[in-house]
Amino acid sequence: MIRIGIDVxxxxxxxxxxxxxxxxxxxxxxxxxDVTSGVSEALAGALKQSGVPANLIDVVALGTTHFTNAVxxxxxxxxxxxxxxxxxxTQALPPMVDWSPDLRDAIGGHFYFAHGGHEFDGRPITPxxxxxxxxxxxxxxxxxxxxxxxSSVFSPVNSEVERKAGEVLAAALPGVHITLSSDIGRIxxxxxxxxxxxxxxxxxxxxxxIEAFRNSLEKxxxxxxxxxxxxxxxxxxxxLAERFPVLxxxxxxxxxxxxxxxxxxxxxxxxxxxGGTTTDVGSLKSGFPREASVAVEIGGVRTNFRMxxxxxIGLGGGSLVVDGDDGVTxxxxxxxxxxxxxxHIFGGxxxxxxxxxxxxxxxxxxxxxxxxxxxxxLITKTRARIMExxxxxxxxxxxxxxxxxxIAVGGGSVLVDTKIGNLDVIKPKHxxxxxxxxxxxxxxxxxxxRVYRLSNSSREEAVADARERATQAAIAAGARxxxxxxxxxxxxxxxxxPGNATRVRVKAVGELAL
Amino acid sequence: xxxxxxTSKTLAGSTTxxxxxxxxxxxxxxxxxxxxxKPPKPSVSAKLIDAAALEDIAVGGAILGTGGGGDPYxxxxxxxxxxxxxxxxxxxxxxxxxxxxxxxxxxxxxxxTVMVEKIPQGDEILVAFRKLEKFLGRKINAILCAExxxxxxxxxFVIGAMTGIPVVDADGMGRAYPEIQMVTWTMHGVSAxxxxxxxxxxxxxxxxxxxxxxxxxxxxAATIEMGGSVLITLFPMSGKIARDASISGTLTLARRLGEIxxxxxxxHSDAVKxxxxxxxxxxxFTGRVTDIDxxxxxxxxxxxxxxxxxxxxRGHSYRIAFQNEFLIxxxxxxxxxxxxxxxxxxxxxxGVPITTETLxxxxxxxxxx
Numbered sequence: 001m002i003r004i005g006i007d008v009x010x011x012x013x014x015x016x017x018x019x020x021x022x023x024x025x026x027x028x029x030x031x032x033x034d035v036t037s038g039v040s041e042a043l044a045g046a047l048k049q050s051g052v053p054a055n056l057i058d059v060v061a062l063g064t065t066h067f068t069n070a071v072x073x074x075x076x077x078x079x080x081x082x083x084x085x086x087x088x089x090t091q092a093l094p095p096m097v098d099w100s101p102d103l104r105d106a107i108g109g110h111f112y113f114a115h116g117g118h119e120f121d122g123r124p125i126t127p128x129x130x131x132x133x134x135x136x137x138x139x140x141x142x143x144x145x146x147x148x149x150x151s152s153v154f155s156p157v158n159s160e161v162e163r164k165a166g167e168v169l170a171a172a173l174p175g176v177h178i179t180l181s182s183d184i185g186r187i188x189x190x191x192x193x194x195x196x197x198x199x200x201x202x203x204x205x206x207x208x209x210i211e212a213f214r215n216s217l218e219k220x221x222x223x224x225x226x227x228x229x230x231x232x233x234x235x236x237x238x239x240l241a242e243r244f245p246v247l248x249x250x251x252x253x254x255x256x257x258x259x260x261x262x263x264x265x266x267x268x269x270x271x272x273x274x275g276g277t278t279t280d281v282g283s284l285k286s287g288f289p290r291e292a293s294v295a296v297e298i299g300g301v302r303t304n305f306r307m308x309x310x311x312x313i314g315l316g317g318g319s320l321v322v323d324g325d326d327g328v329t330x331x332x333x334x335x336x337x338x339x340x341x342x343x344h345i346f347g348g349x350x351x352x353x354x355x356x357x358x359x360x361x362x363x364x365x366x367x368x369x370x371x372x373x374x375x376x377x378l379i380t381k382t383r384a385r386i387m388e389x390x391x392x393x394x395x396x397x398x399x400x401x402x403x404x405x406x407i408a409v410g411g412g413s414v415l416v417d418t419k420i421g422n423l424d425v426i427k428p429k430h431x432x433x434x435x436x437x438x439x440x441x442x443x444x445x446x447x448x449x450r451v452y453r454l455s456n457s458s459r460e461e462a463v464a465d466a467r468e469r470a471t472q473a474a475i476a477a478g479a480r481x482x483x484x485x486x487x488x489x490x491x492x493x494x495x496x497x498p499g500n501a502t503r504v505r506v507k508a509v510g511e512l513a514l
Numbered sequence: 515x516x517x518x519x520x521t522s523k524t525l526a527g528s529t530t531x532x533x534x535x536x537x538x539x540x541x542x543x544x545x546x547x548x549x550x551x552k553p554p555k556p557s558v559s560a561k562l563i564d565a566a567a568l569e570d571i572a573v574g575g576a577i578l579g580t581g582g583g584g585d586p587y588x589x590x591x592x593x594x595x596x597x598x599x600x601x602x603x604x605x606x607x608x609x610x611x612x613x614x615x616x617x618x619x620x621x622x623x624x625x626x627t628v629m630v631e632k633i634p635q636g637d638e639i640l641v642a643f644r645k646l647e648k649f650l651g652r653k654i655n656a657i658l659c660a661e662x663x664x665x666x667x668x669x670x671f672v673i674g675a676m677t678g679i680p681v682v683d684a685d686g687m688g689r690a691y692p693e694i695q696m697v698t699w700t701m702h703g704v705s706a707x708x709x710x711x712x713x714x715x716x717x718x719x720x721x722x723x724x725x726x727x728x729x730x731x732x733x734x735a736a737t738i739e740m741g742g743s744v745l746i747t748l749f750p751m752s753g754k755i756a757r758d759a760s761i762s763g764t765l766t767l768a769r770r771l772g773e774i775x776x777x778x779x780x781x782h783s784d785a786v787k788x789x790x791x792x793x794x795x796x797x798x799f800t801g802r803v804t805d806i807d808x809x810x811x812x813x814x815x816x817x818x819x820x821x822x823x824x825x826x827x828r829g830h831s832y833r834i835a836f837q838n839e840f841l842i843x844x845x846x847x848x849x850x851x852x853x854x855x856x857x858x859x860x861x862x863x864x865g866v867p868i869t870t871e872t873l874x875x876x877x878x879x880x881x882x883x
Contacts, residue, residue, distance in 0.1 A: 089714035089741070092636035093591050119741040120628045120810050125715070153632045187871070188630045190588075290863065291876070295587075302587075309863075459807060489875040493809040502809075 001058045001512070004046065004222070005440025007255060007433070008039060008064040008213075011276020011318050011337050012411050014436040015042035017050040017057075021262075025050035026433040028411060031337040035066070035209055038337075039216035047220065054221035059512075062238075063229040063439040065252035066209055067202050067245040069277075071103070071299040079108035080201040081145045083136060084193065085116030085165055086153035089125055095151070095193055100300035107201045110145060112136045116161045117153030125153060128161050130168045137172035148173070149200040151181035151193035157492055157503070177203045184246060186490065191295060191304035198301060199246035206245040210238055227442070231307045232487065233258055233289070234445040234509050249298055250307035252435060253280045257289040257308060259438030260407040263428035269405040270394055270423070273434065274412030276318040277334040281393040282310040284407075306488065313393050317412035318343070321351045321382050328381045330389065344370050353415055356382045363414040391420050409434035443509040446473025446484075454500040462504055463489065470508035479510025562602040563671055563681070565594040570772025575667025576867035577771045577789060578764070580856050582815070582839030583664015583690030584626040585869045588633060593668045596675035603674035605765065606656065608684050608757045615753030616652055618643070619686060621660035622669050623694070623711070623733065624743035626838055626871045627808065627815040629665060635714040638745035639673045645710040645718060646747045657681045658756060660697070660748070662764035663690030663839075664869070669745075670765075684760035686749070688767075689856055692814060692838040694733060695726035699749050702759035709733065709748035713740035738813040775865050785865025786880055798843050798851055798881035799827040800862055806873050814838050815870050824878065834859075834881065836870050843881060855883045 002024075007014045013031045017024040027045030032038035039062075047054055070076045082095035095111040096104045114133055115126040140148065148169055152162040159182035166178050179200040185192030210228075217226060227235035230247045233254040241248055256273035260266075267287040273280045283290045289308030296307050314332020318339040322329045335342040335350055342348035344355040345366025351374075357363045359371035360379050394406060406425045408416050411432045418425050430437060448469045452462035467486055474484045488507040493500075563571070572586035579586070597603065611617060620639060622629065647654055654677075659670045662685040674681040686697030694706055706729040712718040719736055723729040729748070737744050751759070774792055778785040789795070801821030808817040814837045823830040833844045840857040842849050851857055859868040862878040 086632065088635045088716065090633040090635070092634040093588065093595070097595070098591055117632070119632070120625065121738075121742070123741075125632070125741065187627070189633060190591075463805070487876060489805070491807070 002052055002056055003059045003061065003440045003512075004043070004057055005436040005438070005442075006039060006042065006060065006062040007252070007435035007439055008035065008062065008066055009252065009275045009435070010065060010069050010278075011316065011334070011339060013038040013042045014411075014433040015046035016430070016433050016436040016440055017046050017052055018437070018440045023430050023437060024052065026430050026436065028432060030340055033337070034212065036212040036216050039213060040219050043216060043220045043222070055223060057222050057224040059225050059227065060217060060222060061227045061229055061235055061439040061442050062213060063251040063255040063435060063442075064209070064248060067205065068249045068252065068298060070202060070205055071198060071301070074103055074106040074299075076205040077107050077201040078147055078204050079110065079143070079145045080197055081140045081143075081148045082111040082193065082197050083114060083133075083148060083150045083165070083169070084111065084152070085114050085128065085150070085161055086125055087113050087115045089117065090153060090189065093190065096197065098190060098302055099194070103299055103301065107197070108143075108145070110143065112139070114165070116165060118155075118158050118161065120154060120157075122158060124161070128164055133165055133168045134172050137169055140173060140176070146175070147177040147179075147200040147203045149179045149181065149193065149196040151189065151196055153189060155180070155182035156185070156187050156192070184244060186304060187492065188304050191302055194301050195246050195303050195305065198298070199244055202245045206242055210242040214238070229255055229439050229442045231305050232509070233438075234443045249305065250296075250310070253282055253310040254289055254308055255438030255442065256280065256409055256435045257282050257284055257438070258441065259434035259436070260284070260409045260428070261287045262441055263409075263430055263434055263437060264407050264426050266405055266407055266426065269407050270397055271407045271409065272390060272394065272413070272416070273410040274316055274408065274415055275410050276316045276339060276412060277314070277336055278312050279315045279390065279393060279412070280310045280312050281397045282308050283397055311393055311397050313389055315353070315386065315389050315412075315415075317352070317354045317415065319353045321353060321356055323378055328378070328385050330382060330385050353382070353386060353412070357414055386415050387417060387420070390416055394420050394423065441512065444474055444477045444479040444512055445507055445509045446470045446475070446477055446479070447505070447507045448473060449503070449505045451501050451503050454502055459491070459502065462502065463491065463506075466504040466506040467508070470506040474508040474510045478512055480513040481510070484508050484510035561605045563597075563605050563674075564602040565597045567769060568593050568597070568668060568671060570776060571671075571765065571769045572668055572772065573775055573867065574768030574771030575662060575664055576869060577775075577858055577860070578662050578667070578688070578768055578856070579664030579690040579867070579869065580839045580858050581836055581868070581870045581873075582626060582692065583661055583666055584622065584629040585872060586665050586668050588629060589622070589665040589668030589672070592634070593671040593675065596672045600675045600678070603671045604680040605683050606680045608682055608760055608762045611656060611682065611753030611757050613752060613754040615655040615756075616650065617656045617658050617682065617751050617753055617756040618646060618654045618747050619658035619660040619749045620669055620673055620745070620747045621666045622743065623746050624737050625810045625813060625815045626664070626869060627810050628742035630871055632714070632741065632743055634743070634745060635716075638712040638714060639669065640676055641718060642710040642712045642745050642747040643673055643677065645712070645720065646708065646750060649708055649710075649720060650750060654679060655753070656756075658749075658760065659685040659765055661685055661687050661690045662761075662768050663687070666690065667765065667768050681765070682756065682760070683765045684756070684762045685764045686760060688761040688764050690839050694730040694748070697749070698761055699751065699755075699759050700726045702755065704749055704751050704755055704759060706748045708750065709746060711736055711740070711744050711746050713744045715740070734813045742810060742813060779864065786860050786862070786882070789860065789865055790882055793856070793882075795856070795858070795882040798857070798883050799823055799830065799832050799845065800825050800878070800880045801827060801832050803873060803875055803877045803879065806875065808870065808873070819873050821879070832881070838870065840870070843883075851883045858882050
């Protein structure tokens with residue numbers, strides 16, 4: 001099977017063509033403001049280099065940090081209304097209460113409390129009031145808000161009220177996007193609601209970006225299946241990703257870590273992925289990214305997704321270097337995709353980390369003669385500062401005193417030396433495209449979500465049955481049978497159905513059969 | 515076992531209070547501060563608890579919560595919101611209580627699995643306070659923490675900020691326990707009632723019981739009917755009794771544990787070890803969650819979690835049974851640790867405490883006692 005993996009970062013867009021476990025070609029392009037041309041260029045470049053005709057591509061897997069970056073940088077977010085069902089309960093902590101104020105402001109901070117929601121045992125807290133929702137809809141119309149997130153108390157146990165409210169709002173608000181919290185998250189009202197609101201505020205961007213991706217594939221004559229990689233490193237259909245961009249949030253770091261372990265063969269280590277704007281540091285355990293144990297914050301917002309524990313700092317190949325009175329500062333601001341215009345080595349006027357590293361003779365790209373004038377003291381100081389930043393991030397992520405290897409990947413990894421503290425640095429082949437490789441080898445998943453009546457079977461039998469079904473679903477979707485493992489089991493007792501019912505959700509993942 | 519309540523006033527057989535007059539959609543929480551309450555004289559040792567201190571108390575509370583008592587996140591946010599609105603809370607030592615002070619513990623009661631989903635309405639705790647004051651015919655002088663573990667390590671600061679009344683650095687168990695009567699105050703013969711129970715819908719109940727087991731029984735039944743999560747005031751006692759019968763310094767311990775976790779993370783040192791050394795805690799096992807059976811029954815989050823041992827515990831299987839809190843740990847089918855020892859689960863890498871409702875498949879944890 002021939003697959004293409006694409007990684008669309010803030011600075012670079014990388015594409016790799018893989019056949020089985022072999023990397024046939026890799027190509028790095030600049031991310032373009034319109035997204036499309038960068039993806040097209042990377043695709044065309046990689047295809048040409050590989051010599052594989054476009055129509056032979058079976059699968060395209062794309063990972064992107066586009067949506068995460070939008071939230072982190074508070075851009076391209078649209079005003080969103082949060083509607084929470086559960087009155088009179090839950091007013092003690094309104095929607096977005098735990099958000100940083102600038103993000104709340106970026107989407108307008110609009111929220112409404114309405115009646116509805118369930119008690120833990122399935123009784124309604126209060127009945128849903130359609131007139132109340134229509135009144136809210138009128139206010140939403142008046143405020144010209146085009147996207148809504150609905151959350152209801154205990155909706156993962158019973159989503160009926162949330163769906164009904166969604167229907168009432170949809171009827172009253174034609175053309176308005178509605179995200180239901182039960183489609184995204186698990187138990188934990190604030191975390192689930194946060195995810196739903198973030199999803200809703202990304203709707204315009206999501207539609208535009210996924211459409212742009214599709215156009216790029218089409219232009220290059222690719223007809224294979226098109227997936228995006230999601231938080232846990234598995235593939236999701238592009239159409240689903242368009243509706244739930246929030247599920248792609250951690251795909252960048254997940255892909256780079258999986259790509260790094262694949263390319264280097266190292267199963268336990270620390271991965272540093274240095275891009276154009278940021279450096280992500282995470283740890284590998286037995287070949288998998290170490291998962292965060294509790295709530296994960298994204299752009300200062302608490303969520304309860306399963307995602308790798310990654311520490312990010314504002315350091316990359318495009319980071320601004322400023323020689324000030326208090327010494328040299330590097331980042332967090334970056335020229336991003338304008339690197340090839342703004343950096344000195346490309347004839348620009350902004351001093352970046354790339355200029356320093358080329359001037360130091362540690363890398364050779366752009367026009368080296370343009371950085372000859374940089375004073376050696378500045379180069380030394382800047383490189384020391386960069387290594388200090390990286391070493392701190394590695395130290396923070398390092399959770400054992402063992403001398404684990406550091407795998408450096410990403411286009412910006414030219415910034416680091418062969419040692420970080422006392423740790424050896426490995427730069428595997430194709431290191432600069434590790435993210436795209438990670439996307440190309442992304443796992444396939446199989447999921448079941450079934451209600452079992454425990455009057456007919458024991459809980460153990462129900463869970464065993466669900467595990468088997470999820471495993472089979474993963475194999476049917478293309479996973480290699482001997483590689484399938486269960487990554488998530490959640491069982492939520494459903495009190496409102498008689499006969500001791502329980503809803504069992506199981507997710508199985510496996511490597512793509514290559 | 516139970517002594518006469520502190521008050522001489524009795525309301526024969528009263529279980530329900532009439533007033534459920536709050537409108538269902540009251541948006542703004544009641545923010546009247548009790549200007550009439552006479553706060554105890556400020557003392558040199560009084561500490562001010564601000565929004566930042568709540569971060570540490572909440573983390574430490576989760577460690578002492580032994581998996582239960584609810585994830586303190588919700589309580590922390592409520593307390594921080596109240597502190598931002600009304601100012602920091604004074605925390606005093608038990609020694610600063612006067613003999614005839616009226617001291618009242620307050621708490622959230624119910625299943626932690628409900629609390630993460632159904633957030634309170636907001637006024638419940640204030641209503642519970644005022645109702646009890648009204649019934650006892652006098653103002654409350656200081657707030658006690660019912661349990662220093664879990665969510666309830668933070669609740670006293672919500673009401674402390676709302677009313678300006680100081681919070682006593684003490685509690686009734688030094689941890690979290692599933693039931694009302696399981697406190698040092700019961701051992702000292704203090705009656706749990708009169709007790710006020712308030713739900714998010716505006717219902718409230720005043721309970722008077724013959725002993726603290728009955729209080730647990732009736733209050734639990736009411737809690738379930740009221741939706742599985744309520745705010746309560748109970749165990750009204752004198753300053754003298756509070757001084758003699760409470761476990762002193764437990765909120766400071768919670769705060770210190772939170773600080774240790776924060777500091778050791780910042781210093782990249784072993785957070786689990788640091789917490790163990792502060793608590794004098796041994797390792798029960800290190801393992802990976804292989805199954806969680808968790809349901810909300812009889813008003814509790816009840817169930818069991820199973821683990822496969824890792825590292826030096828490889829080859830063994832473990833099981834922890836819980837009723838809100840982790841109560842028994844077994845190795846290969848044999849009980850090896852039981853309450854009253856604290857059984858706490860920490861994330862193996864970061865030392866972050868894991869509560870019963872956040873436990874999930876695949877997590878790697880270290881169990882300490």
